[in-house]
Amino acid sequence: MRTPPSDGARRLGRTTTRRAAEAVVRAIIHVCGWLAIVILAAIAIFLAWNSVRAFGEAGLGTMLSGTAWYPTSDPGKFGMLPLILGSLFVTGVALAVSVPVGVAAAVFISEFSGPGVKDVMKSIIEFMAAVPSVVYGLIGVAVVIPLVKDVFALNSGMTALTGGIVLGVMSLPTVISISEDALHAVPFDLRQGSAALGNTRWQTTFKVTVPAAGSGIFAAVMLGLGRAIGETMAVLMLTGNAAVMPTTVLESVRTMTGTIAAEMGEVVQGGLHYSVLFAVGLVLFAITFTINLAADLVLERQRKRWRR
Amino acid sequence: MNALLLERDGTLAYTAGAVVADDAVDVATREDATAAVRGTFSLSGVSVAYGRDRVIEGVGMEIPARSVTALIGPSGCGKSTLLRCLNRMNDEIGNVHVDGRITLDGADIMGKAMDPVELRMRVGQVFQRPNPFPMSIYDNIAYGPRTQGIRRKSELDLLVEESLRGAALWDEVKKSLKKHAFELSGGQQQRLCIARALATKPEVILMDEPASALDPISTQQIEDTIAELKDSVTIVIVTHNMQQAARISNQTAFMLRESLEEPAHLVEMGDTKKMFTNPDDSRTESYITGRFG
Incomplete structure (x- = not known):
């Protein structure tokens, strides 16, 4: 045994x-x-x-500075500037929509809503994030295009503004939920300290809570920006896709993402046009990478400041 | 203590220099001055409930102006809650119900006529943990005055200096007012919070265990600051530290919650010297001598 x-x-x-x-x-x-x-x-x-x-x-410098995008002419012209500007215009509009609305919504949810309302709002926002982008595109086609056309008396409602508005709405969930997290993380001590100095809730919110959550809100905006600049389907459906140099947001534009998606199916694999589309992708990648890196650096600096 | 006081020579914006070294347990010299002085609290039948849970019942006390009143008692006896009644900070928590009557210089502070926001400009508070705002030292102090609508740079500069002197922090930070408040040490941050409270020119400052998160030297500096301040403002301080209460206060109130089933009440209140040498109630004596709590 x-x-x-x-x-x-x-x-x-x-x-x-x-x-x-x-x-x-x-x-x-x-x-x-x-x-x-x-x-x-x-x-x-x-x-x-x-x-x-x-x-x-085609040459990198020529591509980046070129203002004409005629990839199918002979010889093809591959000036990316219209595409880059198209992306910037659309993204700029998207930010103009999503930042004020998103941050205000986050402030409301975090600072002014009761627990019941807060829960409902948070789940609705999660649902918003789950809606496929093509559905946002459909709604844009049905609602925003005619609206922009009528309001600005244009021949066509397919503009940078149209795409930007819808993209802004699409990036709202990101901006709201991350800003809300940042506001929520601000210590109660600070709010209390401000209230004890004779500040109303509004004053406390705008003078202490929002600045204290600044880095988180900044991160939220950056991630919203990332979402907007990389979005393809909705802009393809809404911006009219004219690859010309835009001067105002009321013109039709074509974004970098839209270009790749629209043209990739028609190019000869391994051909020059094919390679140029990859270069467009590389530029897009570099832009988003830089944005994220910048956001990270700012966040890191803020974080160090918070550390006691 | 004396060494620290010497350092502060000439920085006594809030006090008449000679009184600083005054015995902390000396009430008589102050009482004759109270008539014209503001910052007197009167409480009667004050009860507080968190939802259904009655935590304080029937507290009545007089808090004289320009003196230090200490609230002592075991943990959970409602000292902080009572303190928060005095500037209506309980309003910020929600689900708190306060009954009874509290007046500040004769005016009811619980009624509809009293705006809690205005009340808090008159009754400042310093919290247990230093809570400077994430901004510069200067902006921290200027925060309250700016809320009150003071915008003139010269006026703000003066208030900032005065307040920092009042909190005995001026000499340490006068060259770095633009520095971020988080770069200060814990004790400096707490004195910054006192300065911040002083900047709105309050009649009363409430302190909720202001030194419990600090090291002994910082604690000493806070206590010295309190000793200076009591000649210009009323101070109500919650403390767990018996020696601290004995050192710095003029009056002491002893609160007790005998069991979780019943709310806390005021056992007795009196001159600190008497409370610590010859209290009327045997429970006070047991607590002070360390037999419980």
Whole structure:
């Protein structure tokens, strides 16, 4: 008959298993963590690799400064500026819509609504985020296009403004929920301190709470911006897709995303036009990457300031 | 204490220099001056309930102006809650019901006629943990005055200096008023909060364990500041520290919640010296000598 292992031995055995398990888990987590970086790098490299021909034949400087986008003429003209400006116009309008509305909504939810209203609002906002972008596009076609056409007495309602308004609404959930989190995280101590100095709730909100949540609200805006600049389907349906240099938001524009989506199906794989579209993607990638990086740096600086 | 006071020579915007070294437990010299002085609280039958839970019942007390009144008692005896009645900060929590009568210089502060926002400009508060706003030292102090509509730079500058001197912080920060408040140490932050409260020229300052999160040296500085301030404002302080109450207060009120089933009440209130040497109630004596709580 075997003697049962002593307590010490059993504990030792358990420790060994646990160590092994821990090593495995740690390895998996490490791989997953690095995977994100590897994928990001792979995307950048892939985009760059496929753009090589465009850089060689059309030239990066020419593409970035060119104001004419006629990819199918012979020889093709690949000036990206109309597309870049198109994206900027649409995104600018989107921000003008989503930032004031989104931040105000977040302030209401966080500072002025009762617990019941707060819960309902938060779930509705989550639903908003779950609506597919093509559905927003449909609503834009049915409602916003005729509205913009009538209000500004235009020949066509398909403008940068139209796309921007719908994009702004689409990025509201991001802006609202992240701003709301940031406001919620402001310590009660600060609100209390302000109230004790004879400030009304409004004064406290705008002089202390919102500035204190500034970094979080900034992050919310940046993520909203990221969402807007990368959005494709709705802008494709709403902006009219004329690849010309826009001067006002009341003109038809074509965004970088819209261009890639619309033209990729018609190009010869491996051809110059194909490569140029990858270059457009690379520029888009660089822009969003820069935005995120800038946002991160600002957030990090703010975070250091908060740390006591 | 004396060494610290020397440092502050000439910085006594809020006090008549000589009184600083005054014995903290000296009431008589002050009472003759109260007639014209503002900042007197009178409480009668004050009861507080959180929802259904009655936490304080039937507290009556007189808080004289220009003196330090300490509220002592075991944890959960409603000291802080009572303190918060005095500037209606309980309104901010919700689901709190206050009954009874509280007057500030004869005016009912619980009635509809009293705007809590205005009341709080007259009755400032310093909290347990320093809570400077995330802005510069200068802006922290100017915050209250700006709310009151003071915009002139010269006037604000003067208020900032006066308030910082009043809180004994001026010498340490006068060269760095634009610095972010979070760069100050915990004790400096708490004195900043006192200065911030002073800037609205209140008649009363409520302090809820203002030194409990601080190291002994900072605590000493806060206590010195209180000793200076009591010549210009009424101070009501909640403290867990018996020695602190004995050192800095003129009157002491002892509150007690005998069991969770019944609300807390005021056991007794009197001159600090008497409370700590010869209290009327045996429960006060037991608490002060450390037999419970």
